[in-house]
Structure formats: C-alpha cells, structure tokens
Amino acid sequence: MVLLYKKRDVIGIQPMIMERKFPTWHFSMLNDKLRNEAIKEAITYYGVDNKVVLEIGTGAGLTAIYFAKHGAKVVYTCEMDEQLYHVAVKNIKENNFENIIKIYHMTSSELIKSGIMKEPPDVIFTETLDCGIVGEGFWSVAKDIRTIASSNTKIIPDIIKQYGFMIESEEIYNQNKISGNFNGIKLTHINDHSTTTYFPIRYNNFNVKTLSESMKINEYTYTTLEHGIRSSKFIAYRTGICHGIISYFQARMGPSIISNDLRDKGHWHQAFHPLQEPINVKAGNTYIMKINKNGSITIVSEKG
Ligand SMILES: C[S@@+](CC[C@H](N)C(=O)[O-])C[C@H]1O[C@@H](n2cnc3c(N)ncnc32)[C@H](O)[C@@H]1O
Secondary structure, three states, rough: OOEEEEEEEEEEOOHHHHHHOOHHHHEEEEEEHHHHHHHHHHHHHOOOOOOOOEEEOOOOOOOHHHHHHHOOOOEEEEEOHHHHHHHHHHHHHHOOOOOOOOEEEEOHHHHHHHHHOOOOOOOOEOOOEEEHHHOOOOOHHHHHHHOOOOOOOOEEEEOOEEEEEEOOOOOOOOOOOOOEOOOOOHHHHHOOOOOOOOEEEHHHHHEEOOOOOEEEEEEEEOOOOOOEEEEEEEOOOOOOEEEEEEEEEEEOOOOOEEEEOOOOOOOOEEEEEEEEEEEEEEOEEEEEEEEEEEEOEEEEEEOO
16 A cells, blocks of 8 residues: 655545556546635626636646636646646547636646736636645746736635644654664654645544644735745643644635635644644743744744
8 A cells, every 4th residue: 555645635545556646636626515615706706708727737737727617718727747637638628628728737837937918817826735835836826926916916815814723643643754663673763754844634533632722824915925934822721742734725705705714624734833843832821833834833932
C-alpha cells in the first residue's frame, strides 16, 4: 500500500498497482456542493455579462464553464497539469463553449508572459487554496495577479481570512513525528522528514483538547505585496500541552465563502501547524505565536 500525497490534502490509500499521477482530489472537490454554490453566487453577484475573465487553474473546466454560461465575453484559463488540461479541453468542447473559453496548458506566469492577453481582465478567478492557504503556490499566483490586474479588475476571492486555535493532541502530533523507542530500537531519524509547516488532518477524527478560542490569525489578499510574518495572540483557556494550532480559512466569494471550517463538511481537510516542540500552557496566560510565510508557526513569548 502507498499513501498518495498530492498538492491539496491527503488523497487516500490505494493499492500500489493503482498508483497514478492524476490528482484524484479533483473528484471530491468537484463533488463539494458548498464550494461550487459559493463560486456560482460570486459570479452572479459580480455579474460577468460581456466581461473578460482570467481563470488561474482550470481543473476539469467547471468554473470556466460557469463563467461562460453566465455570459462572459471570453474566458482565458490556464492549467499546468497536463492530464487535467486534456480533460478540460474535452469538457469545454462537450459543453459547446470552445468559442468563448480559451484554454492554455501553461502556468499563469507563462500565460501572462506570453502576451496572449492584450488587456487586463475585468475579472480574475482562482481557486488554488490548500488546507493552509499557501501550499498550492499562493505567493506565485498572487504575484501573477498583481502583474496582470488593473485597478478595476475584480479578484475572486478578494480576501481570505485564516482562523486558528491552540490544541493539545498527541494523536495529531504523532501523525508527523515518532517519539520514544520501539522495544529498544531507535528510529528517530525519520523525524528529519517531519513536516515543519503544516499538514492536512480531518479534525473531527482525532482526540483533541482545545486550549484557546478560535482567533483570526491571518488575512491574505492577492493584491497586497508581501505579507511577511504575522504574530497572533492566544489566551489559553485551559492548562495543558500545546502541540500546535489547527487552522481553517474562509475565502470570500462575493456574498458567500468557501471554507474548510471544521463545522462544515467539505472536501478540504483542516490544517495542523505543529510546534517544533510541544509547550506547557497555563490557563489565563497569553502566548504570542509567529505565523510565517510558509505557514509554519513559532512561539515567541508567554505572559502570565
Ligand atoms: C483547486 S483546482 C480548481 C479547478 C477549477 N478552477 C475549479 O474550481 O473547479 C486548481 C487547479 O489549478 C491548477 N493550478 C494551480 N496553480 C496554477 C498556476 N499557477 N497556473 C496554472 N494552473 C495552476 C492546479 O493544477 C489545479 O488543477
């Protein structure tokens, strides 16, 4: 058996014989009705009739087809995955939108550099968010958007808020680390490969003791230059051992949101950001944590 990790979240366990390169998470993503409805609501809210749209990341073509169906004049869309590109080309043709949707097997940087688009688009859409926001190339997509957008371009999503809370959960922490020895056998070198940024988990499947309220820990837009490092303040409401932070995002889609909030049952996992070493926290004390550009967290200070 092999565990297939791809860019978005964990994808499942499949027999080795079935291992394949296709990003299989696209099935669950396309079946995520909350996500799809929010995208449609954003398109209706902004209105795209006769507008020029740029989509970064075509996937199977669903969202480009939504834009075309809602009256866009032209939809430029690029997909860097070759298999998905071919899938989307066929889907676009099958839905008779090949005159409106111009699809390219390119990255967004390549498309922008190519000069194919002569003018800034009226609307830029991208849904390239992994569970912890930045893992699917957020910073390079943001740079591309800043290169091509004009001050009148509507960007969907326009803001992505990230929330998080401290937890005690040896079970989650141990998804990424081994501790102790195995009947005298030392295996700690595997910890050289532990994830230091964040990794996807289904929060509700684990034993967890929450240690703080859920707070807004970060805010992203595609047009703000560098976000740098942010600090977040958590006040512990229980005494315990903090293994890290659970985070989830809400990306605004017009009047609606797409989200991996643990109260919703969507296709995204939640993100767990482990501390390098667990820390003892005391109810009532304040903990300042740094949220780094790559999504890793570090404890900065504790105040009683
Ligand atoms: C999460 S899917 C969304 C697909 C489709 N827009 C939808 O919402 O159904 C994102 C897709 O974007 C592609 N992608 C990510 N970054 C890209 C980039 N910079 N340029 C082109 N494609 C990109 C990925 O390969 C993936 O297929």
